[in-house]
Amino acid sequence: MASNNWPRSHEGDFTISSFQFKDGSSLPKLRLHYRTLGCLKKDAQGRATNAILIMHGTTGSGANFFTPAFAGNLFNAGQPLSAEEYFLILPDGIGHGGSSKPSDGLRARFPRYCYGDMVRAQYALVSEHLGVNHLRLVCGTSMGGMHTWVWGTTYPTFMDALFPLASLPAQIAGRNRMWRKHAIDSIRLDPGFEGGEYGCPPPGFRSALHVLAWMASSPLKWQQAASDRASADEFIDALVERGMKSQDANNFAYAFDASWDYDPRPLLGAIEVPLTAVNSADDQVNPPELRILEMEMGKVKLGKAVVLPITDKTAGHGTHSIAECWVEHLVELLGRSERGEKARL
Structure with missing residues (x-):
């Protein structure tokens, strides 16, 4: 420890x-x-x-x-x-x-x-x-x-x-650039982004967190952690919800850019x-x-x-x-x- x-x-x-x-x-x-x-x-x-x-x-x-x-x-x-x-x-x-x-x-x-x-x-x-x-x-x-x-x-x-x-x-480049662009665009092209002056996180931020989670994941570990449909839904929902609460959409988009x-x-x-x-x-x-x-x-x-x-x-x-x-x-x-x-x- x-x-x-x-x-x-x-x-x-x-x-x-x-x-x-x-x-x-x-x-x-x-x-x-x-x-x-x-x-x-x-x-x-x-x-x-x-x-x-x-x-x-x-x-x-x-x-x-x-x-x-x-x-x-x-x-x-x-x-x-x-x-x-x-x-x-x-x-x-x-x-x-x-x-x-x-x-x-x-x-x-x-x-x-x-x-x-x-x-x-x-x-x-x-x-x-x-x-x-x-x-x-x-x-x-x-x-x-x-x-x-x-x-x-x-x-x-x-x-x-x-x-x-x-x-x-x-x-x-390649897929590595594409998923990053997906995440950034999900945030900045969302009408709720409001040019970065949003009051609540833009809904597209959730999509950005989803794509980050998938790319950083381990298929083996996630299969072990969520081995049926219900637990898989609960796992990803909880993971993304934590990101919505702990991260800021502007900071996130800047960091990946x-x-x-x-x-x-x-x-x-x-x-x-x-x-x-x-x-x-x-x-x-x-x-x-x-x-x-x-x-x-x-x-x-x-x-x-x-x-x-x-x-x-x-x-x-x-x-x-x-x-x-x-x-x-x-x-x-x-x-x-x-x-x-x-x-x-």
Whole structure:
């Protein structure tokens, strides 16, 4: 289980003044919410040695990682990312969690942010506010996995290792783009959206939540959870209802639109550090039959691709948050990157 007594647990906000977005818009003040665990360590030359950045998925926040399945297998004493040993940084991306987002007041007038903006803001949080000049590891789940690829191609010497989960290093296209467009259009083309100034959630938001649920699901897990018609209806209705209560339609549409600039392919050769990318065979968002991960990994000098087989433990796209399924590959990467660092010295 995850501990309730993390060492040096901290939660705060970092404000960036006059933040300029890639689309040309700006905010006078951009707020980034974040959580940290542990204590930052530096060597005799002042270089940070134990900082780890962990980034969440679309519509999520750093709080998502504090579960028995993730933190309970990673953050406790003696575990691979122990907060006793490492300084863990878990930010809320732009448009998510406690960071600046459309629902704060601007609604559909909020800047059209993108992954590049989100990573640039994370870099400012890490380097300027937290005083971290080097990262031991950059990792993330789903959207956070894509951000990991962007970190590696944008700041190739800033970290020792990269560990993207449930993501592909290529522009979002094909069915992956189509279902995202379906979700966004279901919200924004609904008359109840009212240009983003709705009082009640537009009915189309329910359709958007349905398509997200299907794509992120595991056929095996859902069959086990709802093995007859009545229980299946109850399962999906309850799942969508929770989303209607916990999510905001503007925030949701912005979050899924944010990948408009994402395409790390031309810069994959710039990645300088060991990288292990882990996907699962039952992930419908990143289906293994496309073989995009394997094809693009050839451009990464120290890259390794892993596709986990379907088991009773995997859970479709959500396998990214079940550390038990992939922790051995994380441990191997940490060892591989540590040996590589020593070899360069």
